Amino acid sequence: MSKPKILVTRRWPEAVETKLSEAYDVTFNEADEPMSKDALRQALSEYDAVCPTVSDTIDASVLAVENPRTKILSSYGVGFSHIDTDAAKKAGIVVTNTPEVLSECTADLAITLMLSAARRAGEGERELRAGQWTGWRPTHMIGTKVSGGVFGVLGFGRIGQETAKRAHHGFGMKVIYYDAYPVAPEKAASTKAEARDSIEAVLKEADVVSLHMPGGKENYHLINAERLAMMKPNAILVNSARGEVVDAKALADALKNGTIAGAGLDVFEGEPKIPEPLLETNAVLLPHLGSATQSTREAMGWRVMDNLEAYFAGREPGDRVA
Numbered sequence: 001m002s003k004p005k006i007l008v009t010r011r012w013p014e015a016v017e018t019k020l021s022e023a024y025d026v027t028f029n030e031a032d033e034p035m036s037k038d039a040l041r042q043a044l045s046e047y048d049a050v051c052p053t054v055s056d057t058i059d060a061s062v063l064a065v066e067n068p069r070t071k072i073l074s075s076y077g078v079g080f081s082h083i084d085t086d087a088a089k090k091a092g093i094v095v096t097n098t099p100e101v102l103s104e105c106t107a108d109l110a111i112t113l114m115l116s117a118a119r120r121a122g123e124g125e126r127e128l129r130a131g132q133w134t135g136w137r138p139t140h141m142i143g144t145k146v147s148g149g150v151f152g153v154l155g156f157g158r159i160g161q162e163t164a165k166r167a168h169h170g171f172g173m174k175v176i177y178y179d180a181y182p183v184a185p186e187k188a189a190s191t192k193a194e195a196r197d198s199i200e201a202v203l204k205e206a207d208v209v210s211l212h213m214p215g216g217k218e219n220y221h222l223i224n225a226e227r228l229a230m231m232k233p234n235a236i237l238v239n240s241a242r243g244e245v246v247d248a249k250a251l252a253d254a255l256k257n258g259t260i261a262g263a264g265l266d267v268f269e270g271e272p273k274i275p276e277p278l279l280e281t282n283a284v285l286l287p288h289l290g291s292a293t294q295s296t297r298e299a300m301g302w303r304v305m306d307n308l309e310a311y312f313a314g315r316e317p318g319d320r321v322a
Contacts, residue, residue, distance in 0.1 A: 004048040004312055009035050009056050012076065013294065016301030023305070024049075037062050044068040044093075049311070051304055053077055054288075055271070060087040068093065072317070074307045076300055077291070078102055078159075079242060081215035085322035094311060095322035098303035100158060102291035107162035109290045110210050110240040111170070113264025116284040117236045118208070119143040120262070123282055144207075144234050144261050146171055152206025153177040154199060154222075155213030155241065156187070163210055163240075164191045178202045180213075203230040208238065215242025225250035228259055235260045240290050243268035252277030266290050 006024040011017070011032045020026050027047070029035060034055045035043075043050050044065045049072045052058055058073065063084060072094040073083060080097050088095050116122055120143045127133050127141075151167040153160045156179040167173040168191040175193040177183070183195065196202050199222070203209060209231065213219050223237070223246045231237070237260060239246050248269060254260050264284040268274050271288060278285065291297060307317040 004308075005046070006049045006051060006308070007043045007047040008051045009040075009043075010053050010076075012301050013298045015298055016305070019305065020301075024308070041065055044070040048072075049074055049308060051076055051308075052083070054079055054082050056082060058083045058088075060084045063087040063091045063093070065091070072096065072308070072311045074304045074311070074317075076304050079215060080321050081242060081244075083322075088322050093322075094317065094320060096304075096307040096311075096317045096319045097321050098300040098307075099319060101299035101303055102296050103158040103162045105293050105296045106159050106240055106290040107166055109266055109286070110159075110163045110212075110238050110264075111166045113238045113240065113266060113284055113286065114146060114167070114208050114210065114236060117238070117262035117264035118146045120282065122284040144236060146173065146208060146236070148172050149207035150174045150176060150205055152202040152209040153193070154202060154209065154211050155179060156183050156193070157212060159240070160210070160212035161187055161191075163212065164193055167208070167210075168192070173208070176202055176205060199227065200230055203227055204232075206235065207232065208236045210238040211241045211245055213241055213245060215244050219245050221245070221247040221250075223247065223251070225253065228254040231260050233258060233261065237263040238265075239263070240266045243271060248275035249277050251283070252281050255281040255283060 003025045006026045008026060008028050010029055040058060040062045047070055050070050051074045053076045068091055070093060074096045076098060078097055078099045083095055085095055120141050124141055151173040153164050156177040164175045168175050175191045176196050177193050178196050178199050228250055251263060255263060262282060266286045267288055307319050310317045
């Protein structure tokens with residue numbers, strides 16, 4: 001039998017690409033740049049499976065292909081707001097993601113952002129590299145102490161829980177959270193995390209607010225000017241979830257006006273373009289590095305392969321989201 005024909009839309013770790021090539025008739029996007037909607041639309045007509053990433057926008061217009069050959073979109077990443085899952089269902093296309101395997105590394109990065117923003121590490125490095133540092137002095141680049149503070153989590157899923165563990169056990173922080181769905185008591189027990197009944201309650205109480213909810217229409221600009229104004233003047237906002245969750249202009253204004261003390265961002269609306277107002281602030285900005293360790297990026301690939309293997313064997317993929 002011929003092997004299923006697979007398109008991988010970006011380059012993956014070499015070990016995963018090698019295994020994929022052994023199991024399938026694979027085409028890799030050698031340019032390693034985001035594919036156009038036209039190219040993605042064409043791919044749905046030519047391949048049995050397409051393996052996209054967060055950089056591929058697969059909306060209703062892309063999925064409006066008559067009798068698509070593609071029957072599974074096995075996405076590389078935990079988030080899937082870049083795929084219109086309702087349109088995929090209508091087209092008879094299964095959608096999978098890669099949860100769990102990137103939780104720890106993304107949580108590590110969220111803590112990196114918290115510390116970098118609180119201690120103004122980005123500003124300090126820029127000053128030093130520019131040759132502008134004049135030496136130690138008592139009032140130079142005063143930051144914010146996070147140890148013993150209140151760590152607020154919006155979205156208490158796997159990544160939110162892992163981040164809370166690091167904040168609580170590593171820095172002695174009290175953890176509070178809000179999640180739109182019920183959280184099992186044992187999930188909060190290890191950090192003594194206390195639930196709050198609204199987003200606003202977390203924003204008003206927390207010294208650090210870390211975002212871990214999915215993107216998409218339901219959470220678009222969830223953090224806006226009104227909600228930023230509820231935060232403490234010394235508070236830090238961390239976003240390692242999805243860029244569209246935060247209104248970038250409102251955040252830039254809040255930072256410039258001293259509404260909050262700082263922000264650490266790993267994701268942005270309209271990536272890879274960075275909203276211009278943010279570049280003019282003291283925010284710590286990273287290029288979407290949440291899962292960027294060798295072991296995690298390989299594990300994400302293995303998870304994609306598990307989903308493909310199950311699907312082509314006639315079994316239900318373990319990570320099906322649509």
